[in-house]
Amino acid sequence: MAYKYYKDNRAFIEACLKTGDAIEVNEEVDWDLEMGAIVRRTCEKKGPAVFFKNIKDYPGFQCVGAPIATYRRLAIALGMDPNSKVPEISAEYLKRTADESKGLPPKVVTNAPCQQVVLQGDDASLWNLPAPMVHDGDGGRYIGTWQFVVAKDLDTPFVNWGMYRQMAFDEKTMAGPVLPFSDMGKMWHNKYQPKNIPMPFAVVVNPDPLSAIASCAPAGIAEAEFTSLLMGEPVEVTKCITSDLYVPAHAEIIIEGVLVPNVTIDEAPFGEYTGYRTSPREKRTVYRVNCITMRKNPIMAMSNMGVPTDEGQILRSFSLALELDKLLRAQGIPITGVYMLPESTHHLMVVGVKPIYTNIATQIAQLAWGSKLGPWFHMVVVVDEKTDIYSKDELIHALSTKCHPVRGIRVTEHGVGSPLNPFASPEERVYSRAPKVLFDCTFPLEWPQSMVPIKVSFDSVYPKEIQERVLAKWNTYGFKD
Amino acid sequence: MAEYDTYIVGDFKDMVEDVETVTVIRDLTPGKKKYNSMYAKVLISKDEKKYPNTLRVRLGRGQLVDKGCSVDVVEIVNVIPPGL
Numbered sequence: 001m002a003y004k005y006y007k008d009n010r011a012f013i014e015a016c017l018k019t020g021d022a023i024e025v026n027e028e029v030d031w032d033l034e035m036g037a038i039v040r041r042t043c044e045k046k047g048p049a050v051f052f053k054n055i056k057d058y059p060g061f062q063c064v065g066a067p068i069a070t071y072r073r074l075a076i077a078l079g080m081d082p083n084s085k086v087p088e089i090s091a092e093y094l095k096r097t098a099d100e101s102k103g104l105p106p107k108v109v110t111n112a113p114c115q116q117v118v119l120q121g122d123d124a125s126l127w128n129l130p131a132p133m134v135h136d137g138d139g140g141r142y143i144g145t146w147q148f149v150v151a152k153d154l155d156t157p158f159v160n161w162g163m164y165r166q167m168a169f170d171e172k173t174m175a176g177p178v179l180p181f182s183d184m185g186k187m188w189h190n191k192y193q194p195k196n197i198p199m200p201f202a203v204v205v206n207p208d209p210l211s212a213i214a215s216c217a218p219a220g221i222a223e224a225e226f227t228s229l230l231m232g233e234p235v236e237v238t239k240c241i242t243s244d245l246y247v248p249a250h251a252e253i254i255i256e257g258v259l260v261p262n263v264t265i266d267e268a269p270f271g272e273y274t275g276y277r278t279s280p281r282e283k284r285t286v287y288r289v290n291c292i293t294m295r296k297n298p299i300m301a302m303s304n305m306g307v308p309t310d311e312g313q314i315l316r317s318f319s320l321a322l323e324l325d326k327l328l329r330a331q332g333i334p335i336t337g338v339y340m341l342p343e344s345t346h347h348l349m350v351v352g353v354k355p356i357y358t359n360i361a362t363q364i365a366q367l368a369w370g371s372k373l374g375p376w377f378h379m380v381v382v383v384d385e386k387t388d389i390y391s392k393d394e395l396i397h398a399l400s401t402k403c404h405p406v407r408g409i410r411v412t413e414h415g416v417g418s419p420l421n422p423f424a425s426p427e428e429r430v431y432s433r434a435p436k437v438l439f440d441c442t443f444p445l446e447w448p449q450s451m452v453p454i455k456v457s458f459d460s461v462y463p464k465e466i467q468e469r470v471l472a473k474w475n476t477y478g479f480k481d
Numbered sequence: 482m483a484e485y486d487t488y489i490v491g492d493f494k495d496m497v498e499d500v501e502t503v504t505v506i507r508d509l510t511p512g513k514k515k516y517n518s519m520y521a522k523v524l525i526s527k528d529e530k531k532y533p534n535t536l537r538v539r540l541g542r543g544q545l546v547d548k549g550c551s552v553d554v555v556e557i558v559n560v561i562p563p564g565l
Contacts, residue, residue, distance in 0.1 A: 032515060057513045127513045137543025139488065140507070141516050169518045173561065198565060260565050266488070266505045266518070269543045280541035281488040288565045 002232040003096065004079030005210050008113070008250035009299065012077060012209045013051050013064055019082050021073050022049040022064075030056045031063075031141075036134040039065030039304040046070055046309060055300075058130040063300040067146060068209060068311040074318065077209035078230070086390055090337070093322055096229050097217075103225030104234045112238035112249035119292040120241070125171040126289060129205075129253065130300050135271040139281055140167040142270060143174060143205065143255070146301035146311070148215035148223075150202040150245050151184050151259075154191040159245070160184050161215040161223035163312075166203060166287060167267050174203075174255075174287040175267035177279070181375050181416060181432065188259060188285065198258035200243035201287060206252035206301035211235055216312075217319035218373045242291045252299045256291040273316070274345045275307035276422040279429065313342040320346050320376060324368055331367060333360070339389040340377070347377045347421075350395060353442070354385040361440035362410060369436050375416040381439045386455070398441040407444075412436040484509040485552055486537035487525075493538060493546045498526050503558055509537070520558040526551050 006012035016022035029035050029052050038050055043066050050065040068074050072082040075089050084092075119128065131143035144166030152159045160183040166174040180189045192199040204211070214227040224246075227235040237246040242256045264283035271277050303311050317340035325338040328351070336352035351364050361382035368380055383389065383398045403409065417424065417434020424434060443452050454460070458467065474481075485506040489496055501522050508517045526532055529549035536552035539545050 127517070133516060135543075137539065137545065139543070140518060168516075171514070171517065258565060260561060263560060263562065265520075265560060269488075269541065277542045281490060286561070288561060 003230070005231050006077065006079075006208060007236075008208050009064065009067065009206050009252065009301070012067070013049070013299075015076050016049055016067075016073060017051070019072075019076065020048065021070070021076060021082060022051055024051045024053055026053050028054045028056055031058065031130045032056075032133045033136055035063060035065060035132050035302060036304055039302055040135070040306055042066055043069050043304055043310045044307060049073060055130045060297055061130045061300060062297065063130060063132070063302060064146075064206065065302045065304065066310065067301060067303070068212070069303075069309055069314060071314065074213075074314060077213065086339070087337070090318070090322055090325075090339075093230075093318070094325065096232070097219070097226065097322075098326070100219065100221045100226070100229070102229065103221045104228035106224045106228070106237040106246060107234040108246065109236045109238055109249050112236075113295045114247060114249055114251045114254050115238060115241065115293045116296045117294045117298070118241060119294075120290070124289055124292045126168040126174065126255075126292075127171050128292070131168050132300075132302050134302065134304055135277075135306070137277065138167075138270050139266065139268045140169060140175075142166065143168045144176065144203055145305070146212065146303040147203050147205040148207065148212065149184060150204060150247055151187060151199060152245060153187050154195075154197065154199075158187075159222055159224065160187065161204070161211070163212075163215050165270065167270070169265055169267070169286075172289045173265070174289065175265050175284045176287070177267070177419075178259075178285040179375075179418070179432065181372070192259070193261045196261045198261060198288075200240075200245055200258055201256070202240050202243065202245045202247045203255040203287070204247050204251045204253075205255065206299055207248050208235075208250055211248045211251075213315055213319070216315040218323050218376075219319075240291075241293060252301070253292065253294040255289055256293070257287055257289040260286040260288050271304075271306050272420050273305045273310070273312040274347075274420055274422050275305075278420050278422045278424075308343045308345065313345050316340075316376070317342045317344070317346040320373055321349065323373060324349060324351075324371070327371055327373075328364060328367060333364060333367070334385075335364070336385045337389050341392070344379070348379040348381065349377050350381045350383065350389045352383050352385055352387055352389045355442040355445060358445050361438060361442055365410070365412075365436070365438040369412065369415055374436075375418055375432065375434070378415065378417060378421070378434050378436045379439070380436070381441060383441045384443075386460075387441070399439055402441040402443060403439045408440045410438040410440065412438075482534055484535040484537070485554075486539060487552075488539045488541060488543075490541045493540070493548070496525065496527070496538065499524060501555055506536075506552065506554070520560050522555040522558055524553040524555060
């Protein structure tokens with residue numbers, strides 16, 4: 001049974017406009033920094049998405065900025081009430097995706113909207129698209145910030161949809177990092193490139209929101225099948241013009257071409273999801289363009305990475321946490337849940353657990369860092385089952401009072417990490433190395449019960465009948481809440 | 482006279498001048514093709530009047546150097562293999 005969802009981002013934008021979670025800007029805006037500045041500011045204010053209707057130099061094009069930069073818009077994308085709380089959105093996501101074996105292959109359609117306009121030859125120029133200059137100082141115009149790359153493995157049927165950024169270098173060339181521990185990086189660096197074989201790609205710019213969410217999710221199945229779990233029915237795809245790849249039929253713009261083996265060109269710097277411009281100008285993977293297809297009156301999309309909160313931080317935090325939730329439950333760990341604070345730029349994972357044996361926190365951290373998700377975060381905080389993992393107040397309180405500064409903090413020196421970590425040394429960035437740290441906020445089980453400090457809160461140090469009496473008479477006392 | 486910019490990884494004080502070097506320059510001409518990048522053999526000077534084109538210099542993380550420079554574009558260099 002299909003869930004309520006939006007087949008394309010046009011319908012999603014419409015829904016956000018109705019709830020006040022998006023605004024239309026009819027005034028002409030410049031793709032060169034002005035759109036970026038507007039989107040950056042709305043992200044920092046946790047404001048609405050922005051639907052630009054009139055872009056300088058690009059009549060006929062529109063652009064949406066910050067499409068899912070709030071939990072409200074994530075709830076709308078999932079067909080939920082925008083007022084849904086994070087635990088409710090998480091529960092819905094887990095319900096839909098719990099059984100990955102139920103993922104359905106995509107449904108192939110013809111006459112797809114994303115191929116209403118086809119540009120080939122000289123017309124397939126990246127400068128025919130309103131790629132924004134997102135931040136002043138960026139190494140180029142970033143065409144790929146709210147998009148994903150479709151790529152097929154060389155010798156297995158596996159197809160990856162992954163969000164890898166792309167900078168427009170010239171009219172036919174894009175460049176971007178393809179990290180060796182990513183799904184596409186494993187295909188590219190281990191298989192295609194050593195054999196000097198160009199790898200076909202398709203960049204899906206401004207996909208429907210659930211396909212975009214799936215492309216950010218570190219799931220155990222192909223992202224197209226994962227999308228079907230979120231939709232409740234197969235996602236519709238269509239065959240590319242120049243390759244055997246299939247792309248979401250209702251996306252706005254598709255860029256087709258090949259990754260060029262054993263050639264790298266300058267890319268970056270770029271304002272990144274960590275809120276810094278960390279990785280310098282470096283030689284990166286080359287994407288060569290041979291075809292562009294799009295809908296009529298196409299809508300470009302922009303995610304503006306920077307200090308919280310943008311959709312990279314919301315979606316990666318959300319999906320990383322919930323995939324780690326599945327992983328830990330599958331291992332029989334008695335967790336209450338996993339949450340990643342978007343403000344941590346998905347670097348800090350909070351886990352609630354019933355500490356039924358000694359060093360369970362260490363086991364949790366080792367499982368998390370040892371998974372394929374491990375490179376993306378380096379801090380794990382483990383709290384007991386009575387702590388609300390979604391409450392920053394409770395998290396800070398637990399961290400400050402229950403985590404022993406020596407015994408409770410455990411450092412793992414030689415982990416795999418992202419080169420985008422702002423704290424990393426230049427050498428650590430080159431080799432994707434990162435130390436990891438666990439903050440164990442559980443009291444040691446070996447302490448006698450009489451020695452364990454008692455938490456002093458309304459819920460814990462008053463008899464139930466007193467609590468009920470106080471709550472029943474709360475407004476009578478004169479309180480307004 | 483055109484206007485370009487370039488990124489250098491090291492310090493501005495160490496930037497090589499008056500020697501033909503292959504580097505990436507970006508065309509800053511306003512319009513749809515602004516920021517088009519190219520590999521080019523160039524001559525660069527910290528004297529903003531020495532060569533025919535204006536050059537702005539940025540450091541590796543995008544910081545713009547205040548001092549204006551100049552550049553002569555000797556030839557465009559294609560780094561992509563033919564046929565791709």
